[in-house]
Amino acid sequence: MTSERRKKGSSITRVLEIIEAVAKADRPLSPADLALLLDIPKPSIHRILQQLVDEGYLQINVRGLVIPADRLDNAAWGILHTSRFKALRQAILQKLADEIGETCGIAIPRGTEMIYYDRVQTNWPLQMHLPIGSHTPIWCTASGKLYLSSLSKDARQGILRNLPMPKHTRNTLTTIEQLEPELEQIASNDLGIDNEEFVDGMAAISVPIKDKQGKLFACLFTHAPLIRKSLDQLLAFEPQMRRAAQEFGELISEK
Template structure:
């Protein structure tokens, strides 16, 4: 049962600031935080300085506040909790049995995607990308889906600092062509990788969204192109979308 927070409590103010910044659509200024939480500006600046020192929040180049590495690790710890993992695994095992290929969840972390959870298909020929693998955003299905979810202004800023290099003969390295590809993905809601990251591997992904419709993770399936053609892989998309919708709905009441 949720109770009303004591506005005078320093720890509650800290938690409210963390919650506000974590749920914000974009980085916030100290004035935004002060206004939203009715906390005096001097107190906001003092608490933000402490949260930055402890790495829960960080300040970007525009002087705005966003989640820091420690808050990110905290959120990952919650996702790794056994009761959440069991529910995810049940959904993903069902998905893998439907498509007969390896599927998993990847999450954006900085300028990379991290393979967070996966269920391996039972085939002799496998592509080994274990949990914890870091992959580039410009040539993977999940990475391109993440980039496509950003506003065009933010996307452009990210593209300008990415070390875009050719991973295979199919990697899109031209910025104009990549932007066109990302526009297509933004419209379809389906990320694709036609042997752009690894020669001989095809992949597609769909978003897992939060209650506000924001992409928080990607659900992917990948396979050797010797076994599954790119066009055949896209036939799995309805199964992915159904599983992603179920994953998005997971909460304490359902686990």
Template sequence: MPKVSSITRVLEIIEAVTYASKPISPLELSQTLEIPKPTIHRLIQNLVDEGFVAVEIGGGIIPGKRVRNLSVELWQQRLFFNERQMILQKLVDETKETCGIGIPYHMDMIYTNRAQTTLPLQIYLPVGAKSPMWCTATGKLYLSQLPVSNRRKMLQSLPLSKFTKNTIVDIDTLNAELDHIAETGIGIDNEEFISEMVAVAVPILDKKSRYLASLYLHAPTIRVSLDELLTHVPRLRTAAQDIQTLVYELQN
């Protein structure tokens, strides 16, 4: 059997940790990747020191800051940028409202792509802006995709500050809301982040149907109600599928 290089093993660890649906233990990595325990612990420590992975309090391995930064850069890279923007612009043309893509970044959501409506009343959340997870359509959609135990742990780590009178700050109530979003696959912001703004979001998935990002549509309530915005969900899902096709090309 040919000898596997340390570089290959390091990349395999980063890939396994990134794709894992929950924090993964060093033992699981050792068994899955067939890497001896002493070697896996040494490589993990090196990756922790360099910021590519991090260790949770319980000992589970999660993506580190440099991997999270890389995920943002991949969404913002020029490859397929024009195609992605054409899909978003078509969605704006159909719905007449602003749309974009948000991805989880540490404890926030960050906007990586955006197409703006030409209508006079607009809500400006530019590319690179961050927003809280617990009161946005993009963030609530992401939280709903997490395993229940991971979600509860995440909610306990979030500040759950109240931005508007509609912001849900009670964990049990928020969990019930996230359960509903998990069933429908539609993230909803009913004036929870910004007063007089509503938003909906659907997931963008990878080839294995794992969550990658949230595709959102938002609008001021003076022009569109939440129920009216929800009528655009089929168009959102079509656009998400078109973006997924671009993602699949990257994964081949």
């Protein structure tokens, strides 16, 4: 009985180690990568991976590499929403929104979209209404472009080559040739900008929230109608945005 418990515990540990490794990896891993990284025999890796794929936690892409699947994404999303730091997170957002006088929020990359994870609105009668859980495009929003800029050039161009990029406004950039110089500029200063590219008459800026390894975890954004604040006026609040992003990064490191 003791040996059965030990064997079961070892199997569970291996499953969790594989999920953790795939979730934290900067790039998709091969089964051989995982076997070497976790010191697990290749036959065991393939067996466990197949079980996780069958259950919808992981998937194998066209190159034979392991990536998170919907069930793992949904689990991570649920954990974030039930975080014990929700009250403190809301307090940081509220302080920032009061300083800027505009809606502030957090967006998280998920596949080829950004998801509004949290936000605090101001009481202005005119504002853009995007509820928590809204999906926004990555090629024409401040947070989406910031996320793209954090990827390697090959990775982001691979995404953009296969992504329909309809024109939302007269300023929307819809080709890799148009986007790449701007993404390189964003990568150099860690500051995403939306100059009426997603919604006519709205500007937005975004700064990264990074984990303790310095990897972009989420994006902190603010947006405003241009009749109230210009893009340059929003950019004047960059120091306050970075301070709040650092506070969020410290919260992530405590988890």
